[in-house]
Amino acid sequence: MGNEAFKCLVEEILFPLDICINGDRAWDIKVLDERFYQRVINSGSLGLGEAYMDGWWECESLDEFFARIMPSDPEKRLKKNLKLIFPTLHARMRNLGSKARAFQVGERHYDLGNELYLNMLDARMVYSCAYWKDARNLDEAQEAKLDLICRKLGLKAGQKILDIGCGWGSLARYAAEKYGAEVVGVTVSQKQKAWADEACSGLPVQIRLQDYRDIKETFDHIASVGMFEHVGYKNYRTYMEIAHKCLKEGGLFLLHTIGGNTSKIATDAWTGRYIFPNSHIPSIKQIGASIEKLFVMEDWHNFGQYYERTLLSWFRNFDSNWDALKDRYDNKFYRMWKYYLLSCAGAFRARDLQAWQIVLSKRGVPGGYLSVR
Numbered sequence: 001m002g003n004e005a006f007k008c009l010v011e012e013i014l015f016p017l018d019i020c021i022n023g024d025r026a027w028d029i030k031v032l033d034e035r036f037y038q039r040v041i042n043s044g045s046l047g048l049g050e051a052y053m054d055g056w057w058e059c060e061s062l063d064e065f066f067a068r069i070m071p072s073d074p075e076k077r078l079k080k081n082l083k084l085i086f087p088t089l090h091a092r093m094r095n096l097g098s099k100a101r102a103f104q105v106g107e108r109h110y111d112l113g114n115e116l117y118l119n120m121l122d123a124r125m126v127y128s129c130a131y132w133k134d135a136r137n138l139d140e141a142q143e144a145k146l147d148l149i150c151r152k153l154g155l156k157a158g159q160k161i162l163d164i165g166c167g168w169g170s171l172a173r174y175a176a177e178k179y180g181a182e183v184v185g186v187t188v189s190q191k192q193k194a195w196a197d198e199a200c201s202g203l204p205v206q207i208r209l210q211d212y213r214d215i216k217e218t219f220d221h222i223a224s225v226g227m228f229e230h231v232g233y234k235n236y237r238t239y240m241e242i243a244h245k246c247l248k249e250g251g252l253f254l255l256h257t258i259g260g261n262t263s264k265i266a267t268d269a270w271t272g273r274y275i276f277p278n279s280h281i282p283s284i285k286q287i288g289a290s291i292e293k294l295f296v297m298e299d300w301h302n303f304g305q306y307y308e309r310t311l312l313s314w315f316r317n318f319d320s321n322w323d324a325l326k327d328r329y330d331n332k333f334y335r336m337w338k339y340y341l342l343s344c345a346g347a348f349r350a351r352d353l354q355a356w357q358i359v360l361s362k363r364g365v366p367g368g369y370l371s372v373r
Contacts, residue, residue: 006037017068026061027068033057049270049343053335062339063312066346099213103188104277105230110167110189113328117168119321120314125168125195128226128256129307129355133373138313141306146174149223152299152359152372153252155179159220162186162246164212165227169196169205176203184219186210188230212242221251228257232280233265236290244294244362252361253295257282259304259354275340281353295360298369304354311345 011021020028031037033056039047051057059065121127122142130141131148149171155161157180163172166185169192175181182204187193188211196207212227222243231239243253263283266272272279291297318325318337326334347353359369 003034003037006041007034009041010037013072014069017072019065019068027059027064029065030058031056044269046269046273049274049336049339052339053274053332055335062342063308063345063349066343067349068346070347070350070352099211103211105279106187106189106192108277109275110187111191114168114191114195115328116318116325119324120318124170124174125199126170127167129258129303130310130313131303132306132309133303138310138317141310142170143174146171147178148372149225149254149256149357150175150179150181152254152357153221153223155181155221157181160184161221161223162215162219164215164222164224164243165230166192166196166207167226168192169200169207171223171225172196172205172207173200173203176200176205184208184217186212186215212239215242215246218246218248219251220248222247222253223256224254225256226258228255229279229281230276232278233282233286236282236286240290240294243360247362249362252298252359252365255287255356255358255360257287257356257358258307259283259287259302259356261352261354271340274336287358291360295362296364297358298361298365299357299359299371301357301359301371301373302354303357304348304351307348307353307355308345311341311348315341315345 007021014021014029022028022030033051033054036051036056039051039056041047043050117125117127122130122138124139124142124146126142126145129145130138131145132141133144135141135144153161155175160182161175161184163175163183163185166172166183166187167189169185172183172185173196175183183200183206185196185205185207187196187207187209190209193207193209196205200207212231224243228239247253258281260281260283263285264281267276267279267281288297315338318341322334329337344353348355361369
């Protein structure tokens, strides 16, 4: 097949989405290398992302481009290509969330350098969807999210909580400072632990470099914010069984996760290779099956509409602070990170992805759970 035929296939995919090649609107793409067409047809989303990293195409508004393309699932038309179905076959045959792989995402993503995240995130270093309901800026929106979690748990002074996937210790620190809680946080990132240890110094907070499967003790409440995406669908039941075992009778478990509208077993190929190795976005069905006969679902709150604004805030911070980072990271990293943040913003704008906070109890809250918003 000649390059003109590959170009025609790409045009066929983009035309119904009102996206033009070399058009003059913000969401149109500018092709700078003719090899782009064959690479995209042969490798789908992986080829699209790699071609952007290599400078083969540009788009003034990547987020709007992806908001238009995500709902159409263009790879459906290319699924006969073995390169495109390999990630699904790989995920089906192997347990990508196994204990042996648990620390890979820490090493390859969260250990990229605390300077990167300092220049991208809010003052508390929260790396999950902010709660913009009454907030004026990112700092306020992330603090509102941390407070929302504590209120949903009914957190009281002296209670001991477990934070599975504690990141840089933002929730642990907030819960200890504002609510008088005692916190154990676990992470698979050495650099997150080092930062959190310092940030939580002097507080009743213990940060561990530990896989969730090695947690043994019990807690009054459990929170897990932005970590479930790294568990993998083959491990959801194990994860929930461990949470059930670690939660005291009468306690609550708050699960905060990105969610998908359909059940899949593999992540996007580009995202899996360059951003979050071994990751997987759960569906309602998959989460529901994992909690059956273990938990009562007390509350399911979707505020995915706020993730677009969060991601755009992160990109503005990253972009405006690039001069402080470019000695540590090259231009290809800049394009990769820009592509990551803005493609995700587009996916949330299209409501292709959601952000869920789910409150679970062991036997149901007596008299019923009062939803907190």
